[in-house]
Amino acid sequence: MKNDFTLTPHVGAKGFGVLLNLFFPSLLKRRSLSTLMTALTLISLYGCAKKDDPAPDPKKEEPDPGTNPGTNNLVDYDPTFPLYEGKANFSAMLPDGKVVIWGSSEKTAEQVFRVTKDGQHDADFDTGKDKSWFIRKANDIAVQKDGKVILAGEFLVNGKTCSIIRLTSSGVLDNSFTPYDVTKLTSYTITISNLLVLADGKIVFSQSMFNSSLSLRYNGIFGLNANGTVAFSVEGAWIRRVNDDTHIIGSNEINDIIQLSNGKLMVCGGVKFFNKRRYVARINSDGSLDESFDFKESINGGVGDPLCLAEQNGKILVGGSFNALVSESQRDTQYPFLNLMRLNADGSIDQTLGVNTITNHPIGIIVRDDNSFVTLSNAFSNGDNTHISLYNSNGVPKASYNIADSKSALKNLFRQSNDKLLVTGNILNSSHSYAIARLNVK
Structure with missing residues (x-):
């Protein structure tokens, strides 16, 4: 079974209010059962949106990647x-x-x-x-359990070229790590x-x-x-x-x-x-x-x-x-x-x-x-x-x-x-x- 993702726009509080304005005046005028049922049906269809949902931004490009949750x-x-x-x-x-x-x-x-x-x-x-x-070339990345980061590539560290360095969990160079260097094999x-x-x-x-x-x-x-x-x-x-x-x-x-x-x-x-x-x-x-x-x-x-x-x-x-x-x-x-x-x-x-x-x-x-x-x-x-x-x-x-x-x-x-x-x-x-x-x- 193969399924393509589909995209469904969400209806926010503003859309919900528009529905109420459209249907409740009719209810007040005619109070007919059929109109009531129509209104309740439509409200139930769109009522899954939370009242505090932000209104859709018409300037925002849609759709974003994703599927229809639910x-x-x-x-x-x-x-x-x-x-x-x-x-x-x-x-x-x-x-x-x-x-x-x-x-x-x-x-x-x-x-x-x-x-x-x-x-x-x-x-x-x-x-x-x-x-x-600073980085000259990127090859790969790995992380330690303590949050330190291993980088492989080509780096210039304090004026010297090296191939593997380690960063602390805050992102600065870890000077307790001996940089691995293979760049001396220039051929x-x-x-x-x-x-x-x-x-x-x-x-x-x-x-x-x-x-x-x-x-x-x-x-x-x-x-x-x-x-x-x-x-x-x-x-x-x-x-x-x-x-x-x-x-x-x-x-x-x-x-x-x-x-x-x-x-x-x-x-x-x-x-x-x-x-x-x-x-x-x-x-x-x-x-x-x-x-x-x-x-x-x-x-x-x-x-x-x-x-x-x-x-x-x-x-x-x-x-x-x-x-x-x-x-x-x-x-x-x-x-x-x-x-x-x-x-x-x-x-x-x-x-x-x-x-x-x-x-x-x-x-x-x-x-x-x-x-x-x-x-x-x-x-x-x-x-x-x-x-x-x-x-x-x-x-x-x-x-x-x-x-x-x-x-x-x-x-x-x-x-x-x-x-x-x-x-x-x-x-x-x-x-x-x-x-x-x-x-x-x-």
Whole structure:
């Protein structure tokens, strides 16, 4: 079942008064039963508006993105969460529901800002107060439990260039953190992404380095201690010389890193891990490969790389643009997937996952309390503008919805609670761009 969001204008106190003026004079003149019934019917239809609702502003451009609260949609914009004008390139959510955004906003001139759990600009976080650093390039963002913010990119800090810095919970540079610097490798184009703060405070990220003149590419996974010093690097998770198959080879970067409930890391991307694991691998907390997880599949025809991961009751949901997966050792027939697969604890494909009918590949997955899950997607080249899809616990699709214009660039899906999810990105509707919105999920 696929449902497009619909928009219904609200009737405020002024509209309610107009209805009374229209119908009650007739009642006084004729006092007919039919007129009375007509008036009562119309009043009951429009009487859901609160008396203190503001009158509609005729100058305000309508409609804003959102649906009609109170409909039977399983997903709907939360009318209590204000639509936040701006754009989110990178974002991360704190345990208290606040969201730190790296992008732009009409409410502040700063590139990095914070939004309260109820959608208001948080003035207690202000990066403009500290002039000792500035941003040259943005790559990713993560947050610690104590509210501190990790930024990855290219920065000038006290006249020195570095790649990862930390801000305090108020937005100023945290000088207790040793900035991570890879810019000394000037012959390489370097990209740091997939920032993740682990439960023990360590910081994990992927690092891609490429030298086009030497045809050298290195992809690695690194862990930093809480103070910024290097804790570990994942030995073997590197891409070496492109024409050398004796080491790790691949053309794409690592796409996603998550921490599992047992503390281990799950990693996906268009790379081989340790020359035998492709696309998905499990990493122990010390950075070594978990040999008990053996993903033996390869993507048929190179149609796409895994893009996102989520843990579902011990199993792993992997979202990507899959046309088919082919087992190199167990079968020579294709097992079809469109954009979603589920892996067992040993890395084998869980073929009890429901038949996938949604054509857009997910960029984010949220698992709910009952193990049902929600995926976030962007518009697809075939014209499918599905953004939000709901699945039951076995992966059978329940419903899908469009929540914005097809040219929107959605980035992240966060869980504030079991029935409230946050979407960030460039959420377009008409001439408006919104950085963040909240969804109610039934």
